[in-house]
Amino acid sequence: MLRLLFFLVSLGAHAVRALLLSRADLLTENLALRQQVCALKRKRPRPLLDDIDRASWVALRASWPGWTSRLLIVDPDTVARWSRERFRRHWTKISQENRGPGRPRIEAELRRLIQLMAGDGWGTPRIHGELLKLGFEVSEITVSRYMPRRPGDPDKLQRWIAFLRNHKDAIMAMDFIVVPTASLRLLYVLFILEHGRRRVIHFSVTPHPTSAWVVQQIREAFPFDAAPKYLIYDRDSIFNPSVVRFVRALGTKPKRIAYRSPWQNGVAERWVGSCRRELLDHVVVLDERHLIKLIRAYLVYYHEDRSHLGLGKDVPEGRPITRRPSPTAKVVALPRVGGLHHRYEWREAA
Secondary structure, eight states, rough: OHHHHHHHHHHHHHHHHHHHHHHHHHHHHHHHHHHHHHHHHHOOOOOOOOHHHHHHHHHHHHHOOOOGGOOOSSSSHHHHHHHHHHHHHHHHHTTOOOOOOOOOOOOHHHHHHHHHHHHHOHHHHHHHHHHHHTTTOHHHHHHHSSSSSOOOHHHOOOOHHHHHHHHHGGGGEEEEEEEEETTTEEEEEEEEEETTTEEEEEEEEEEEEOOHHHHHHHHHHHHHHHHOOEEEHHHHHTTHHHHHHHHHTTEEEEEEOOOTTTGGGGGHHHHHHHHHHTTTGGOOOOOOHHHHHHHHHHHHHHHHTTTBBBGGOOTTTOOOOOOSTTTTTTEEEEEGGGEEEEEEEEEEEE
């Protein structure tokens, strides 16, 4: 601040002195100053300027029409940019006065009042209307942010679990896996999985999936009267109206999940995760034939050897418990999926 005051006093003194000089003396001094500015520009093409220098040129720009003809050390566009930045900083400072980042928090009294009203069983719209009548300036969205979280009803959760268990044998799901190959091509794996025993009843691979191809795969998966009661699928555009009409013609009710809600097709999504973690992340797929061979080997392991938490740690095809046949028997590892996984069984010692 002192530096700015000194600059203004000095500038005023030079202005008074210029008024007292004769025209010839003023022209001579102006010429000498211009020669020094030109020499300074040759020595340092871009001299360092501080905020006071910028402010003085911005002020001259606003009050002196011929300012561009006397500007030597900076470009006119730079001065215009300084003016815009100054304007931006000014209004940014005004808009941020007495405010922290983000949406301001409401008062603790108002938060307690929202929770008190919610305890009476009121919803967000009614609480918002009551607060407006009490003179509180608050939006309905803000009220909803401070509504207490209601714990889920355990009875409803148990009923929902029982419902799924009673209907799981009537539900199937289908989805795609996209697999890159060594030649940077993409292969698409369509699989259809039943919820009851987590079995993949059908899969097929193609580099160019179409809705007609999907219809053919569904036809092969459900011969005769094997169609399920419900078929779940996501919002992929390949499951178009022609696919839906064919599914309905089989006597099956198609169920498309909500937008960006893969959890609604959770059984299929879990199989995709298992297939990637246990197979696809450990191999380099060469071509379509190679991928079919790999998935077939993995499905044998998945159906006959791998235990599932959702099946009470049993396997989809059912695996009997084998006791140790004799004191000399030992556990041996039988390779599966090319040695990526193993099945363990009792074998008599040689």
